[in-house]
Amino acid sequence: MFPTKNNFILCILLFVSLPLQADISVVVNTANSNTLDKVTLRKLFLGKIEHFPDGSPAMPLVHPEEEGIAQVFNLILLNKNKIQYKSYWARIIFTGQGHPPETAYNDKEIINYIKNNPPAISYINSASLTKEVKEVIRFKETLYQDYINNNGNN
Amino acid sequence: MRSLIHLPLPLCLLVIELALPTLATASEANNALESLETRVSKLEKKLETNNQRIITDGFFTAAYARSDDDSLTENWGGIGNKNDFGALSTFGIQMTFQINPDTKAVTQLIARGEEEWAIEAEWAYFSYSLADNLTLRMGRQKAPLYVLSEYYEVSYASPWLVAPDEVYGITGDSTYEGISLLYEIPSDTWETTVQGMWGNNSFKAVVLGDVSLNNLLSVNITSRTDTTTFRLGYAIVEGDFPAFSQALPIIPNTPINIGDRLFFARNEHTDIDYLSAGFVFDNGRWLVMSELVQLTVAGWFTDIDGGYVMTGHRFGKLLPHLTYSRMINADPGARASGRIVSSATGLPLPLPDSTVGAIADHFLKQEQSTYTLGLRYELAHGMSAKAEWSHITDLGNTIGQFRASAPPTKDRVNIIKFGIDSVF
Numbered sequence: 302m303f304p305t306k307n308n309f310i311l312c313i314l315l316f317v318s319l320p321l322q323a324d325i326s327v328v329v330n331t332a333n334s335n336t337l338d339k340v341t342l343r344k345l346f347l348g349k350i351e352h353f354p355d356g357s358p359a360m361p362l363v364h365p366e367e368e369g370i371a372q373v374f375n376l377i378l379l380n381k382n383k384i385q386y387k388s389y390w391a392r393i394i395f396t397g398q399g400h401p402p403e404t405a406y407n408d409k410e411i412i413n414y415i416k417n418n419p420p421a422i423s424y425i426n427s428a429s430l431t432k433e434v435k436e437v438i439r440f441k442e443t444l445y446q447d448y449i450n451n452n453g454n455n
Numbered sequence: 456m457r458s459l460i461h462l463p464l465p466l467c468l469l470v471i472e473l474a475l476p477t478l479a480t481a482s483e484a485n486n487a488l489e490s491l492e493t494r495v496s497k498l499e500k501k502l503e504t505n506n507q508r509i510i511t512d513g514f515f516t517a518a519y520a521r522s523d524d525d526s527l528t529e530n531w532g533g534i535g536n537k538n539d540f541g542a543l544s545t546f547g548i549q550m551t552f553q554i555n556p557d558t559k560a561v562t563q564l565i566a567r568g569e570e571e572w573a574i575e576a577e578w579a580y581f582s583y584s585l586a587d588n589l590t591l592r593m594g595r596q597k598a599p600l601y602v603l604s605e606y607y608e609v610s611y612a613s614p615w616l617v618a619p620d621e622v623y624g625i626t627g628d629s630t631y632e633g634i635s636l637l638y639e640i641p642s643d644t645w646e647t648t649v650q651g652m653w654g655n656n657s658f659k660a661v662v663l664g665d666v667s668l669n670n671l672l673s674v675n676i677t678s679r680t681d682t683t684t685f686r687l688g689y690a691i692v693e694g695d696f697p698a699f700s701q702a703l704p705i706i707p708n709t710p711i712n713i714g715d716r717l718f719f720a721r722n723e724h725t726d727i728d729y730l731s732a733g734f735v736f737d738n739g740r741w742l743v744m745s746e747l748v749q750l751t752v753a754g755w756f757t758d759i760d761g762g763y764v765m766t767g768h769r770f771g772k773l774l775p776h777l778t779y780s781r782m783i784n785a786d787p788g789a790r791a792s793g794r795i796v797s798s799a800t801g802l803p804l805p806l807p808d809s810t811v812g813a814i815a816d817h818f819l820k821q822e823q824s825t826y827t828l829g830l831r832y833e834l835a836h837g838m839s840a841k842a843e844w845s846h847i848t849d850l851g852n853t854i855g856q857f858r859a860s861a862p863p864t865k866d867r868v869n870i871i872k873f874g875i876d877s878v879f
Contacts, residue, residue, distance in 0.1 A: 340643045349639075349646070350587075367836055380681035382739045384769070387837055391612040391878045394512050395549060396605045397561040397582060397592075 323442055324427035325374055328411070328434040330419040333357075337422075337437045343378055345422060347389070348399040361402035362411055362423035374424050377440050510551040516610040518543035518874030527857040527868060530624060530661060533569050534870055541568025543617055543874060545608050549578070557584040565608055577608070577630055588639040598629045599650055599675050602686055602733040602746055610876040614742060614831055616841045617872070619763040619780035620856045621825060622748050626729065628658040631671055647678040652690075661858065667695040668727070675731075686733035694725040694752070701818050703795065709810065714798035717815055719755050719790075726753045742767040742776065749785070755793060757820050758786040765827075772833040781824045784853065790815035816853070823847055823855035838877040845870045 327342060329335070335353040337345075344350040345361050353359050364371040366386060375386045390401045405411045408429035415421040416433040427439055520543050522529060525536040534542045549563040563578035580594025597605045603618050604626075610616055617623075633654015640647040652673040660666045675688035699719040703711055733746040747762040760783050767776025791812035794803040829843040847855065847868040857863065 380739075383836075384772075384833055385737065385739060387878070388612050391514070391609055392606055394878075395514065395547075395563070395609045395612070397549075397551070397559075397563075397578065397580070397596075400510055400512075400551070 323370075325370060325377070325424050325440045326427045326430050326436045327422065327424045327438045327440075328415060328430070328436055329422045330415050331433070331435045332419050333422075333435060333437075335437075339378065339438070342438065346379060346402065348393060348401070358420045359422055360418070360420040362405045362414065362421055363402045364424075365404050365406065370424070370426060374440070508553060510553070511548065512551075512879070513546075513548045514609045514611060514876070514878045515546045516544055516608075516616065516874055516876040518616055518872060518876075520870060520872045522868055522870045524863070524865070524868045527863055529868075529870065530620070530856040530858055534872075543610075543872060544568035545610070546572075547577075547608055558582065567608075588641060590637045592635045592637070593633075595630060595632050596635060596652075596654075598631050598652055598654070598656075598671060598673055598690065600626055600629050600673070600688060600690055600729050601731050601748060602684070602735065602744070604629050609878065610841075610874070611837070611839060611878045614744075614765065614767055614774060614776050615778070615827070615829060616843055616874045616876070619761075619765075619778060619825065619827070621761040621780040621782035621823065622746050622763055624856050625748070625750050625759050625761055625782065625821075627660055627666065628656060630658075631656040631668075633671065645678045645680055647676065649676050650674070656692075663699060664697045666697070669693045669695070673729075682736060682738045684733070684735040686731070688729070688731040688733075690729040692727045692729075694722070694727050696722040696725060696756075699793075703814070706814065709806070709814075710804055711795060711814070712798065715804065716796050716798065717793055717811075717818060718796050719793045719815075722754050722756075725756070727751070740769050742769070742774065751785075755790045755815070755819070757784050759783070759821060760785045767829075767831075774831040776829045776831070778827040778829070779824070780827070781849070782856070783822050784820040790819055818854055820851075820853040821855055822849065822851040822853045824849035834875065837879060838875065841872070841874050841876065843872040845872070 327337070329337075333353070335355055335357075337353070341350070341354065345359055346363070351359060364374070366372075366375075366383060372383055375381050375383070379386065381389060393399050394401075405414060405423065408425040411423045411425055412429070412431055412434050415423060422437075425434075427436075430436060518540070520534045520539050522534050522536050528535040529542075533539075545565060545567050547563060547565040549561065552560040554560060559582050561578055561580055561582060562576060564574050565577045566572045566574045576595060578594075578596055580592045580596050583591045583593075585591050597607075599605050601622060603613055603623065606612055607618060607623060631652065631654035633652055635650060635652035635654075638649045640649065650673075652671065654671050656668040656671065658666055669692065671690060671692040673688070673690035675686060677684065677686045679685075698721045699717075701717040703713070703715050703717055705711065705713050728749070728751040730749040730751075731746060732748075734744070736743040743764075743766050745762070745764040748760070750759045750761070752758060761781065763778055763780035765776055765778035767774050791808035793811050793815045795806055795811055795814065796802065797804050825845050825847045827843055827845040829841065832840045834840050847870065848866055850863055850866050855863070857868075
C-alpha cells in the first residue's frame with residue numbers, strides 16, 4: 302500500500318518533531334527567597350549578572366546545548382536558537398567577557414546539586430519537580446509553540 | 456532459601472525466575488544512584504573550584520582559497536592564483552586564569568597560515584572588576600574599532616570565512632598594548648556597553664614595513680537587544696610610518712624607466728581617525744548586517760570610506776547570504792609630495808608634482824567593490840562549513856585591496872573560498 306499525501310505529511314511531521322513539548326520549571330535551593338523575574342533570569346543565564354537581587358552569589362547550571370529542554374529554554378527565555386546561542390557564547394568567550402554556565406546532565410543531577418547548594422539555579426522538566434527544590438517560575442509548553450508560530454522553528 | 460526447599464522444583468524455579476529481575480532491578484537502581492551521586496559530587500567539586508580554575512577555549516578555521524588572477528595577490532589574506540590552504544586558516548587558543556572573583560588574566564594565542572603559523576599573543580591582559588558594571592583591562596588587547604574587530608579571527612561567530620576587506624582590511628593590525636574601561640549601562644531592555652581605550656601598537660605592515668601607532672584614544676558605544684545591535688565608534692591615533700619606496704614599470708610619455716622608484720619620505724606623527732557605525736539584525740531567521748567606516752590619514756596616505764551590507768536567511772542549518780561591500784578613495788589626492796628617483800642616477804626625475812601625484816595615485820589609491828555569495832552550513836555542534844564566491848570589481852584604475860607590481864589591467868577578480876570553522 303502506497304502512502305497517501307496526508308499520510309506522507311503525517312510521517313514527515315512525526316520524524317521532524319519539535320525538540321520538547323513540556324513545561325519547564327526554573328528551580329533554586331529551598332532557602333533562596335529571591336523573587337526572580339524573566340529579565341533577571343535572562344541576565345543570570347547569559348552571564349550578565351553573577352548575583353541574585355539580594356546580593357548573594359548565583360551559580361547557574363544548564364542542560365547540554367544539544368538537549369531538547371536546553372533548546373526550548375534558550376528559545377523561550379533567551380530568545381536564541383541553537384546556532385545563535387553558540388555564536389553568542391563564542392563572542393563572549395573570545396572577547397574575554399565570560400563563560401557559559403556549567404552543564405549538568407539530567408534533572409536528577411540538577412535537583413541533587415541544588416538541594417545542597419544555595420547559590421545554584423537551573424531548570425528542569427516540570428514533571429521532575431520535587432520538594433527538594435523550589436520552583437521560581439514555570440514556562441508553559443504553549444510558550445514554545447507560540448514562539449515557533451511567531452518566529453519559525455530554527 | 457529454607458522455605459524454597461519444601462516447594463516442588465518447578466515452583467522453586469518459577470520463584471527464582473520471578474525474583475531475579477527484581478534483584479537485578481534493585482542492583483541497577485543502586486548502581487544508578489551511586490553513579491548519580493558520583494556525578495553530583497564531581498559537579499560540586501567542579502563548581503567549587505570554579506573561581507580558581509584555568510579555563511581553556513579554542514577555535515580554528517581550515518580553509519582553501521584561490522583567485523582567478525595570476526598577476527594580483529589579495530592584500531589582507533594573501534590569496535593568489537594558486538591552491539592556497541594557508542591564507543585564511545587560523546588556529547587560536549585562549550586561556551583564562553580566574554585569580555579571584557574580581558580578577559582574571561586572559562591570554563589568546565593565534566597562529567595563522569598566512570604568517571607561516573607563527574604563534575602570536577593577540578590578547579594578554581589582566582581584567583579587574585572595579586564595580587558591578589565597570590571593568591578595567593590592562594595589557595595587550597584588540598582595539599574595538601568595528602563590530603567584529605575583537606573577534607575577527609573567530610570565524611565561527613560570523614557568517615563569513617573572512618569579513619569584508621573593504622571595512623576590515625583597511626585598518627591593519629588592531630592589537631594594542633594599553634588600558635581599556637568597559638562600562639555596562641544597567642537596563643532591562645537594551646544592553647548597552649561603553650568602552651574606552653588608550654594604547655600603542657607596532658607591527659610590520661605588508662607594503663610599508665615597520666609601523667608604529669601611538670596614543671590610540673578610542674571610544675565606542677554598543678547597544679543590543681535580543682535581535683538588534685547598534686554600534687558607534689570613534690578613534691584617533693598617531694602613526695609613524697617608514698619611508699615608502701615602490702618600483703615602477705615603464706610609463707609611456709614620461710622619462711620613467713623600469714627600475715625607477717616612487718619614493719615618499721618617512722611620515723612621523725601622522726594623525727589617523729577612524730569613524731564607524733554598525734548595525735546587526737538577527738531574529739533567528741533573517742540576518743542583516745551593515746557597517747559604514749571612514750578612515751582619514753594625514754599626508755600622502757589615501758583616505759578611505761568603506762562599507763558593506765549583507766543579508767542572509769536561515770533555513771534550519773543552512774544560511775545562504777549575499778554581501779555587497781565597497782571602498783572608495785575619499786581624498787582629492789595629496790600624493791604630489793612624492794618623488795620619482797632614477798635608478799640610473801639616484802636623483803629625482805624633473806617631473807611636475809601633478810604628474811608624480813597622478814602616478815602615485817595608481818599605486819596608493821584604493822577603490823573596489825565586492826559581491827560575495829556565501830553559504831554556511833552547521834556541520835555539528837560548534838562546527839560550520841562555509842563556501843563563498845567573491846566577485847571583486849570597480850577598481851577604477853587603482854590597486855584596490857591587492858599587492859602587485861603594477862595596477863591591475865582588468866577590472867574584475869573572482870575568489871573562491873571553502874572552509875570549516877569551529878569553536879571548542
